[in-house]
Amino acid sequence: MSLNVQDFVARSEGISIEDVPTDVRDRLNDALGDLTGGEGGPTGSPAEIPDFDLFVSAERGSSSGGPYQTISGALDDAEPGDIILVEDGTYGADTYGDQAGLQIGSQDAGTDPASAPLRDVTVVGQNQPTINGWVQILDPGVTFEGFEVTGEIFRYGLAAFEPEVTIRDVTISGVTNGLFVPSASNVLVKDCVVKNYSFYGAIVSGRNGFGGATPTISDTTFDGASGGGAVGIGVIKTATTLTSNEVTGNKTEGENGAGVGVFGGAAATIQRNTIANNDDGIFVAGEASGGDVDATSNNIVNNRVGIVNETGTAVNANGNWWGDVNGPSGTNEKSNGGSVTTDTWSTQAGPDWNESGETGETTGLSVASVETASTNEPWQGPMPPSEPNRID
């Protein structure tokens, strides 16, 4: 293992990597590489601090040299591909209009990708600094990692409009709706927490003809109970992958909330998630085709109804853990809904799912109706909110 100077600084109190000038850092890293990089060098856990091009410190930054005081100040000087390291602290000085927030990228990138000045820029926080406002990502390839976002604009906390965007290790709270991810290609949301939201935790949408993409949300928590959330994840007119998420506590007064709502021609792969304590666990409706929904190997437990399908084709729901070794049970309250296929189910909770439970054993095909006729009845639950605009 080849150590570098960041490994040492990260373990020393009162010292920041910014205290070591770039030239010194490079020379020390060369020496450390020679000393520790060969066979017989130390093993262990080096610090996971990325190298960086620009450094931001709310406490020690200034406008007259040294670290940048604001993230927007660093973004103004960043080149495509740069890494911006943001020290622990609270950042709320970047304002657009009358609301504090952070804009990463160019308004024009959506129609003219070549104009994206912050293409492939990474903004990474140390010890999860707080953005005291909203965040919008408007250039492709941006990585936004390690922050807490506590504000909103157009009723959304964090919106990522462009392809190849990665949002990782971000906590969003105190918002109406948490995330907005249009169907730009290869958008990844991973290891995030969305809590204290009052409507939708996330909207994954195929807006404005940007379709044909497969945004992914994985290893993320949507805690509806913390803020009265109605729907954990809404999927609209796009194809998406939802994997290894925890979606809980999404309810409304009329019991029309849902952990995952799939609307309007969407296709969704929903696997290895825990979807619990919601009104409906998974709700499929509108112009969506149940045949395009693959909800397998999930924990779907303690919801009012596990899966509700209001489309004319079946939802594949094999291999799920329903909270009972005997498989799904109960009665579908929507008599004119489509079917939900549960030919097999897991006899134990994930992450060790199996398909040992099979139809013919003690079972009731209950979370779904056997009717396949499509219904044109609108969903009585909360409709997906209006999509946010880009900041001018």
Next chain:
Amino acid sequence: MNRRQVLATMGALGGGGAVVTGTGAFTSVEANRDVSVQVADDTDALLRMAAAGEGNDEYVTTNGGELGIDLTSDNPTAAGGKGVNTDAVTVIADLFEIQNQGTQEVEVEVTPLSFVDSNNSNSLIVLVVPQTNFPTVTLGVGDTETYSLVVGTFPGGSSFEIDDEITVTAEAT
């Protein structure tokens, strides 16, 4: 005086005794037994700290039985060297070692592993680099870990000094 010194100190190690109860019929027994505790130099203690003996021992000092690292004019080399070069990176490989001379496997940690003194244009950085594992090392009875030193100065650093301490802790695993 241009003094840059890193001293190594070790905290006291404590131990507990066992209680054994029996069913004998004695009313009382009183007997005297010997208890002998001797404080040893770092080089002979249960957690041995000493120069590594790999050609860089001149940079290691012993003051009152305690190990120290001294790269200053207070500890010139036999050839007259009195400190690290300016605008340079100096690597002193295999400087000192820590050996478990106790009776149990221990996890050894040296803190801090880095020291920095800098102003707007000059910097002096010292890194303490373990040889086999990072940042801590587990030593079985009789095992030894060797530490190196990497010192960076930029661009001059001649007005800087680091006079601080490292702490060595060892806990039974």
